[in-house]
Amino acid sequence: xxxxxxxxxxxxxxxxxxxxxxxxxxxxxxxxxxxxxxxxxxxxxxxxxxxxxxxxxxxxxxxxxxxxxxxxxxxxxxxxxxxxxxxxxxxxxxxxxxxxxxxxxxxxxxxxxxxxxxxxxxxxxxxxxxxxxxxxxxxxxxxxxxxxxxxxxxxxxxxxxxxxxxxxxxxxxxxxxxxxxxxxxxxxxxxxxxxxxxxxxxxxxxxxxxxxxxxxxxxxxxxxxxxxxxxxxxxxxxxxxxxxxxxxxxxxxxxxxxxxxxxxxxxxxxxxxxxxxxxxxxxxxxxxxxxxxxx
Amino acid sequence: xxxxxxxxxxxxxxxxxxxxxxxxxxxxxxxxxxxxxxxxxxxxxxxxxxxxxxxxxxxxxxxxxxxxxxxxxxxxxxxxxxxxxxxxxxxxxxxxxxxxxxxxxxxxxxxxxxxxxxxxxxxxxxxxxxxxxxxxxxxxxxxxxxxxxxxxxxxxxxxxxxxxxxxxxxxxxxxxxxxxxxxxxxxxxxxxxxxxxxxxxxxxxxxxxxxxxxxxxxxxxxxxxxxxxxxxxxxxxxxxxxxxxxxxxxxxxxxxxxxxxxxxxxxxxxxxxxxxxxx
Numbered sequence: 001x002x003x004x005x006x007x008x009x010x011x012x013x014x015x016x017x018x019x020x021x022x023x024x025x026x027x028x029x030x031x032x033x034x035x036x037x038x039x040x041x042x043x044x045x046x047x048x049x050x051x052x053x054x055x056x057x058x059x060x061x062x063x064x065x066x067x068x069x070x071x072x073x074x075x076x077x078x079x080x081x082x083x084x085x086x087x088x089x090x091x092x093x094x095x096x097x098x099x100x101x102x103x104x105x106x107x108x109x110x111x112x113x114x115x116x117x118x119x120x121x122x123x124x125x126x127x128x129x130x131x132x133x134x135x136x137x138x139x140x141x142x143x144x145x146x147x148x149x150x151x152x153x154x155x156x157x158x159x160x161x162x163x164x165x166x167x168x169x170x171x172x173x174x175x176x177x178x179x180x181x182x183x184x185x186x187x188x189x190x191x192x193x194x195x196x197x198x199x200x201x202x203x204x205x206x207x208x209x210x211x212x213x214x215x216x217x218x219x220x221x222x223x224x225x226x227x228x229x230x231x232x233x234x235x236x237x238x239x240x241x242x243x244x245x246x247x248x249x250x251x252x253x254x255x256x257x258x259x260x261x262x263x264x265x266x267x268x269x270x271x272x273x274x275x276x277x278x279x280x281x282x283x284x285x286x287x288x289x290x291x292x293x294x295x
Numbered sequence: 296x297x298x299x300x301x302x303x304x305x306x307x308x309x310x311x312x313x314x315x316x317x318x319x320x321x322x323x324x325x326x327x328x329x330x331x332x333x334x335x336x337x338x339x340x341x342x343x344x345x346x347x348x349x350x351x352x353x354x355x356x357x358x359x360x361x362x363x364x365x366x367x368x369x370x371x372x373x374x375x376x377x378x379x380x381x382x383x384x385x386x387x388x389x390x391x392x393x394x395x396x397x398x399x400x401x402x403x404x405x406x407x408x409x410x411x412x413x414x415x416x417x418x419x420x421x422x423x424x425x426x427x428x429x430x431x432x433x434x435x436x437x438x439x440x441x442x443x444x445x446x447x448x449x450x451x452x453x454x455x456x457x458x459x460x461x462x463x464x465x466x467x468x469x470x471x472x473x474x475x476x477x478x479x480x481x482x483x484x485x486x487x488x489x490x491x492x493x494x495x496x497x498x499x500x501x502x503x504x505x506x507x508x509x510x511x512x513x514x515x516x517x518x519x520x521x522x523x524x525x526x527x528x529x530x531x532x533x534x535x536x537x538x539x540x541x542x543x544x545x546x547x548x549x550x551x552x553x554x555x556x557x558x559x560x561x562x563x564x565x566x567x568x569x570x571x572x573x574x
Contacts, residue, residue, distance in 0.1 A: 055471055072474065074475065079475050083466075084466035085469075087472075087473075088491065088568075089567050098473075098476055099476035099477055102473075103477045131566065131567040132567075148476075
């Protein structure tokens, strides 16, 4: 993979006060990837997302996207939150066209026409004049996706976007998103706490966890933050939910659960499952002492 | 036997429309009855009693104030008083609302603004406005300006703080989202936040109208040539309760009408506000 393009997170630390949340994290995501991120609650998934989004800055390390170091939130990155992505005072059409209007690059008429195209693709054209509160949760999220896509961001970040939806709507939205991702050839970075969702949607599944060990030892004084402990390459998901019930799928879920979610199961940092071609990890000398490489 | 809710008692009561109206009218009728009864007792002792005027006396006074030209000035006193008072009130409230909106919006959104102005505005809001009324009269004269200033000073710190809090309560996700859609700081403030805060401003104005009337009447009582407060304090010298009571009722109705108007404006102009999710 080309070393400049895509999302590159290098030696990133993030701590709040004395609490280390992200610990020397390395990650590279190629363009066009549907990357999903899972991890136990409180492990720092949202923190990592906020760093990529630019809402917060890393305590150390660097994050770049297509060769540019990332600063505060900008049009480079799109975001769909679980809630509050839409502006309650704007109609659906105005919500979608807002980005074009804010840039002042196109006339109101053109912006509206383009918004309507997106809404049609989201199967929401007949709701263009409504306010967000008049739509169901699933529709609101589709509007939020359209609102981001219209800006053609280099990467679309999604923070538990379907977390507040009922199971049926959720499944519809997953299929819808897969379809959209295929059509748009876009880069998706999708944070979820639902392992099934992550494994079903992604072409690459990252497990972020604080349950691991390294050569710093396991004493009380060790203030360890989360790392990416596993990096799975997944087959392009077929358009069907049958996959969810296959044996291999279940095994993968069990494996991820063990790798990332079991406090008692602690792999050494040098033994992480990082076989994905884009995966990389640089450990500090404290984390991996010389002469103690993997046997 | 059917399942039914009680009509009146308990937390599950469902009074229904007709009973609801009747219940709402009840305290009004009771108060009115009490007054008429007391007034009647006093008039039996002294037919010229001024303290609790009978309805007829009040109607006469009202007719005199509202529908008969003042021989000296050629105006209708009540209309003249109402226009003068409303002018002062609306000017003061509008100024306070505009200043409060602009200040509160910027203080809520920009930490630098808030750090600079928040302690000052909080400090100002603790000054009892009536305590500085003499200062206002001395510095702005006894004309309109001092009265408008009193209302302004009394209202704007409260409105500012209310708007600031409302801005802070907007979900952070929205701000981030707007930035990812290419919003500049200016666009964020005036195209994303401002329209969402306007209904909150209307609520804040609704809540501060009572205080605005208080400041207006107080200022008019001390130095004015006309105005509803001026009139009440003028006729007080003659114990003219027959004028004071209709005036008080009129002021109350005006205040109630304004509140109603603002409520309709809120429902009509901001249909998304009442039904928004969350909060």
